[in-house]
Amino acid sequence: MKRMISNGLLLMALITIGCQKDDCPTPSTDPADREVSFAATIAMMTRNPQLNEDGSGSFNTGDTFTLYAYHDATGSSTIDYAIGLSTLYWRDLAFATEGEKINFAACYPSQILDGDSFNFKVEQNTNSDLLIAGATDVNVGEERPIALTFRHATHRLVVKFTSKDSSLVTESIETRCTAYATGQFHLTSGTFTQGDTKETYTATGSQVAFLLLPQSTQDVTLEVRIGDVSNRWTLATLDPQFQTIEQGKELTVNFTIQNGEISFSGMTIEGWGDQGTIDDEIIV
Incomplete structure (x- = not known):
């Protein structure tokens, strides 16, 4: 027992000596x-x-x-x-x-x-x-x-096709999207200034998606090609209630193809907030 006490006192003495030599600095409170x-x-x-x-x-x-x-x-x-x-x-x-x-x-x-x-x-x-x-x-x-x-900070535009014509392979449908593609973001205000350059993006399949900058729907054009047949329109013509595509939202455009016609069956917003639904018909 005396040896244990002595060893403890020796250890305390060594710690004290060490701290006196600035080996145990006090953490900064600054x-x-x-x-x-x-x-x-x-x-x-x-x-x-x-x-x-x-x-x-x-x-x-x-x-x-x-x-x-x-x-x-x-x-x-x-x-x-x-x-x-x-x-x-x-x-x-x-x-x-x-x-x-x-x-x-x-x-x-x-x-x-x-x-x-x-x-x-x-x-x-x-x-x-x-x-x-x-x-x-x-x-x-x-x-x-x-x-x-x-x-x-961008918008995701999704275009989906459903075919009721067994002879049509929806995976071969080509969709082209033309929209303004440049601009300037301002971090402190969270605002966006649109540029003056447009780009056309092309994707093929029964469901395609495009990333777009926020802008007026009248400046966004969709063109759908099925074989030798094509049709082209702006998002604004599909439904005038949609005036802009917004940051952080996803717009889905649904088409149904039947008897040689492409029916525009709805436009919905999902995932980022609901902007509503549109029902219309487009004949190619």
Whole structure:
């Protein structure tokens, strides 16, 4: 027992000596030394990384988004932040002052910013499924993870064909979509400025989808080709109540083919919010 007590006293003495030699520093309480952490989630119908059927999901380690931190009066910083890999401290944000609030906004995939804005051209690939997390204000020095909710900045247009003609193979139907394809997004305001360049996208099959920038339905044209027969119209002519295609929503156009006719059987919004239903008929 005496040996155990002696060994305990010796250990305490060694610890005391070690701390006297500054081997046991006191953790910093300065808010500037705190880490800025993010709880990034993906709202419904968002893209890559890890998605459920409804489009909601979460990022994977290594997924990198562009983070825009700013204070209207004192300045801003742009950071490429990799989930699970990047470490950001409040002291890294030189314009952030304790006792004040600053704002965070973000976009995925990473973009090159000019101030709070970036130019974007939509194409039919995964990088065009742009996600934006709107501005959120946070107290400087906040210890809890900062919530960022990413939402679609584009629109998803889905065209479906149902054939009642056994001789027609719907997989051979060609759909062409022409729409404005460029513009500028503004992170702080969450707004979009349309460009002046149009593109035509082509897809084949009984169900096809196109990623589009928000714009007027009169500027979006669909052309359907079945063999030597084709028809062409704007989304606005299908139903005047649809005046714009909106960010973060999915519009589905349904066609039924029977006796040489393409019947326009409905337009519905699903997944991102309901814009209604249209019933009409188109004869090719």
